[in-house]
Each structure stands twice: as C-alpha cells, then as structure tokens.
Amino acid sequence: MCNSSFKRRLNRVRTYFVLITALSLLLTACGTSESEKVKLVSEFSPRPGYLAPDFELKDYNGKSVKLSNFKGKPVLINFWATWCPPCRAEMPEIQAAFRRYAGVGLVVLGVDAREDESTVKKYVEDGSYTWIMPLDQRGEVINTYRVTAFPTSFFVDREGFIQATQIGGMDKRGLEERLAKIGLG
C-alpha cells in the first residue's frame, strides 16, 4: 500500500517535471543576454554601439512619430505583430516597465509589422497598452533595422546609441537588465 502510494506520487512528480522541462526547452527561444559593454561608433546602423537609424512612421490614429524627436530620452524600440505569441507574452512586462519609468522619460515605440490600423487599434485598446504604436505597413523600417524575427527590441540611450538588442521575447529579468543599460533602474 505504501509502495503503491509512493510510486504513484513519484510518477506524478516525474510527469510534472518532464512537462515543465519540455515546456521550458520549447519556449526558451529568448535569445542570449549581453553583458559586455559596447564600443560606441558614430554611424547609423542597427547594431549595439551604433546610432539608431532614424525613421518616421504614423501611428494608428494617423499621428506622425519620428525617432529623432525623442533624442535626450531613453527609447525602447519594439518590433511586434498581433499574430506573434512571444510579442503578446512580453507586452504586459513592457507595459509594467513603461508605467514604472515613464516618469524618468522612457519612451517605448512599438513598431507594428505590416498590419492594418483597425487590427492594431483593437488589440492595443483591448490590452490597455499605452505606449506609442507606429505602423510599418510597408516594412521599410523593419528592413532598415534588419528585423528577421518578432519580437525584436532595440534599447537606445539618451544620446541615440543602441546599447542593447534582443531577438525574441523578454521576461521581467531580461527586460530590466537591458533597460539598465540605457540608464534606467
């Protein structure tokens, strides 16, 4: 009786651990952390240490959004799409960080990839996300920033240099680590 209960328990625990491990391995597509300090180069290129290429897009309300207008403020450029699960998973964390650092000037530009205004507007309003959402309907900025996967994030400091990048979703810790590189936290 004791043995069967012990075995049942062992099996149950084993099943959960196998499930959790498999899930973690499957979903750990979050890129690698960057700990080294980047060398700064005064050229425009979508790489850490370089100046973030400028762009101008319109948000879903038709309002113009230009990156260079935010010089002097730390900027998080997040390329995303409504169909992308990791983008959806990291948005609550971005909202929490935006709420926390908005007072010290953090600007978040959520560049949506090739979707129409109504789709983006509905998703953003349903989720109560409050940062700026420019739409890259022709994919020009996506090409400029050589974005190959969603979400991809660029962390731009107050001088306009890219201090960190992230291909794939970020959890709380990953986001905080990168925000620290642009002088937040």
Place this chain on the structure above:
Amino acid sequence: MRVPPDILATLIKLKDFIVFFGPALLAAITLKATLLTALDTDTNPKLLSGSIRLRWLWWLKAFLEAGTPQPLTPLTLLRTHLGRRSLPQAPIQPNPTNPGFQAAAISTSLAGLLTALVLSPVVLVIRLIAGVGIGFLLFTVNINPNRSRAAVTAKDLLKRPLTLTSTQSSPSETDSSTSPGPSSFLQRFGKNWLAEADPYSSAGFYNFVLAAIFTIFVPSRLVENALGTSQWSGPLLAPLLGLLLAPVGGTEIAMVLALSIKGASTGSWVAALIAFPLITLMGIASKWQDYGTQQTVSYALVVWTVAGSVGLLVNLLGINIYV
C-alpha cells in the same frame, strides 16, 4: 492546425514564471526535506524522550509540516465531507493544527519566504512579520479550538506525549509509518522530498497557470481601476483575487507578480501576498470542515483584516517596494 497566439503567449508566460520562481521553490523543497529527514523521530528517538531541551526541535518539525497542507480538490473535500457524515469520527490527532499555528506556518513557510526573496528582501520581511502577526492574532481571538472538530490548542499539545504524525499524511501514509520504511538517510530524504514536491508540482503548476492566464487575458485597465494607486480600497479587494488559487504556500507568488505587472498598487499586491496562501476557496472549505462556519468566518476576517491593513499602510506611507 494553428494554435491561437494567446494560448502560446500564456504558455510562454507560464514558462517565465516557472523559470523565475522555480529555483526558489526547488531550494525550499530540498531544504525542508533535509530538515524533516534530520528531525525524523524514527531514527532520532531522542526527540521522543520529551526532554525540554529537545522540545523546540519537535516544534520545529511540527511547524515545518504544518507549512505545506495537502492540496485539496473539490472532489476530495466532498469525499471527506460525506465520509464524516457516514463514518465514525477519527480520533483527534496530536498535531498542532491550531489555525493560528498553521496560518503562521504557511505564511512563513520556507517556500513562501524564499519566493518572496526573489521579488525583494523587503517583501520577505513583510511576509514574515504579517505571518507571525496573523498567527498571533488567531491565537488571541481564539478561533475557538475547544468547539472545533479537529483542532488542538497549544496547551493541549504541551500536555500530550510527544509523538509525531504528519499533518499532511493520507491514511495510506499513516499505515506506512508503522511498517518498516526506508532506512538510509538518502532514502528517507528521497521520500520526504517527494512528499514535499508532490503538492508543489500539482498545486504550483495550477497556480502558475492561473497567473499566466491572468497576465495575458486581463487588461491592465481593469486591474488599475480596481487595485491601482488611485484606488484606496485596492488592498481590501486584492485578497479576494486569490480565492481560486490552490492553498500551497509559496506558489501564490506568481499571481502576486502578475498583479504587480498589471498595475496593482504596492499596497494591493502586498495585501494579496499576505492573504493569498490563507484565503482560498479550497483552504476555506477545509477550515469550514474542521472548525465550522462561525470560526471559519472569524479566521477569514482576521486574515483579510491584517492583509488589508498592512496593504493600506504600505499605500498610505508611500512605500514603493521595487518588484
């Protein structure tokens, strides 16, 4: 077949929570299993001798065991309830199941403290103080153990001979205590580790899934409007959000973090942190079975009042704990 993006997003969030809090929970389970193995009375008969000097070790073991109640499901509750009506009452076990003792043990369980430490050391201190405070208050207001069906007062405990039976053991496990069990330290450790990991793997998984669903599907504005910084009543409402959680201390932390992410004020999520492991539907139902309606209501009111008051105080003082 295309999986809806929100389902995958929920799984990703679940993974995030597991990666974030999993190591702390594993450390707590391992530490607790080690302590319980070291304090095992079968192999450490000195503990049974009743020596005053060793009595604190007995209390430590009882405290550790009371910190992880066996998770309940509606089915097991119904079965137990029906069983109580038709079968003779089991004799009162000499376990410190006094609600004050148990509430303090759950609030300040190793898992609860270590997962709180993952958020911030300040959160750990708040949890510790509030847990001890709730335990003390429940003793003081006397959730009338004399009238309860199973509870034993601290006074009763001191009068009884020091024999230990696990508070969380099922009948089959109780049988096993009389049969020859595993003898080596490692074997006993393995058995204790599995007994600890069992509730955490099932109830923890369930709580983390609820937290992931909450993070992905609940819009921030709802949380901000009800529990945000502009709502003074947030700390009083927040404890109620944990009703659906499983009552295994430490695993509620994911829901607390989810509340914080979605815009709850510091006071609101601190109140939730204190109340979640103690006020859940399953936990309340279990208390109701053991202590009856009146005392269960008193128990819930004490926990809710302490949690709400601490939360209100945190908001009032403008304490902004970094999470």
